[in-house]
Amino acid sequence: MEIPIFTVDAFTNVPFKGNPAAICLIENELQDDLYQSIAAEMNLSQTAFITKRNSMDFSSGARFGLRWFSPKCEVPLCGHATLASAAVLFYLKKNVNPVVTFETMSGELHVRQHEESLIMDFPLNKPQPQDQHEMKDLLKAVVGDLPIQDVCYCPTTWNLMIRLADTCDRPEAEALLKNDSTGKIKGICVTIKGAPNALPGYDFYSRYFAPWYGVLEDPVCGSAHTVLAGYWSEKLNKKKMLAYQCSSRGGELELELRDDGRLNISGRAQIILQGTLKI
Template identity: 80%
Template sequence: MEIPIFTVDAFTNVPFKGNPAAICLMDNELQDDLYQSIAAEMNLSETAFITRRNSKDFSSGAKFGLRWFSPKTEVALCGHATLASAAVLFYIKKNINPVVVFETMSGDLYVRQHEESLIMDFPLNKPKPQDQHEIKDLLKAAVGDLPIQDVCYSPSTKKLMIRLADTCDRSELISLRPEAKTLLRNETTGKIKSLIVTLKGPQTTQSGYDFYSRVFAPWVGVPEDPVTGSAHTVLAGYWSEKLEKKKMMAYQCSSRGGEVKMQIREDGRLDIIGQAQIILQGTFKI
């Protein structure tokens, strides 16, 4: 069997930045263990599998199945691999539709083109306050002695969000080096699958970023995720309320780095806006 496969850098307008995803175009469904084996072989934070739905090809169809796998497990929601999947359909397959729809574990996700960007229609996952005392060892493992302003949890995404105090700056966020083994040792309940550390953007500079973040997910085999769309469904819900803004620009401070634009819509859902660069295409033979 030969499967077309692409590597796409998402949330960036230049190669080798943003978050790379592997995208496979599937004529037929595979067994789950084979999907997982391919994702482990690619060893990126996510490998996505697109299947046709009632259409003869990837150029004319408007609806597709989409599943995401980390190197260790299937995930319920992935933003950067959704953006990358749409980039393959629009830029490589020249899909003729103004909007493509992906049927996923998180419901139908719509993606449309707008100038040089792609706009994803995602759920908004507003997190709830979390008792810090219950997870004090995990917090210590994540941010050390840095002061914490808020801790929130999103049950729908199993993401824990730690907001650093406003006295911290971006360099301190960038300097964090939490050890994957220590994080895993301090969270074994299965409640948390990803850890977001975030910081309010300075209001006195011209950076234009409303907030910064980093994301660590060793529970799914990703020590640090470079740029994370699903995390921004949580971050947008939190920061929109704190900043009293519906439109926001964020920067994820991984070594690769990436920009994420967001807009909370009147219907309560979230538009996540980003660019993508297709850097590799080939064939997976199994």
């Protein structure tokens, strides 16, 4: 079996920045263990698998199946690998449709082109305030003694969000695993307010850690921004925001809360590698 495979840097217009995802074009569904083995082999935060629907090809079809796998397990929602998947369809396969629809574990996700960006129609996941004292050991492992302004949790994405009053150093991922006593956390967002009056005008900054998925730090996490957007929109009283995830690679996301309760996430992508996976 030969599978077309691509590496795409998402949420950036510069190669080797943003978040790299491996994208595989699948003619027919594979066994789950094979999906997982391929993702482990690629060893990126996410490997995405696009499958055809209704016998259409990747250039003319408007609807596709999409699954995401970390090196450790399948995940229910992934932003950067969805952006990267759409980039392969639009930029390489020259898909003729104005919008492509992905059937996923999180429902239908739509992606369209707008100038040099791709705009994803995603769910909006608003987090709920949490009692800091109930998870003090975990918070200590993440941010040390830095002052914490808010702690929120999103049960839909299993993400814990920590808003700091100041910047923080990178936590040790192994410490996060040891100090999660709830069993309900799959990722941690650390965020601070930006300075929108200073160029380039980011409304907030973040970092994202998901050792539970086998990803120590995710360079740019689109799904985490479904939570961050819900939080910061209320705090800043804004529906349109510009966000920056300040990992070592870094990435920029444009966010817009829609009147129908969903979220548009916009970003750019660079395809840096294409080849054939032989199994």
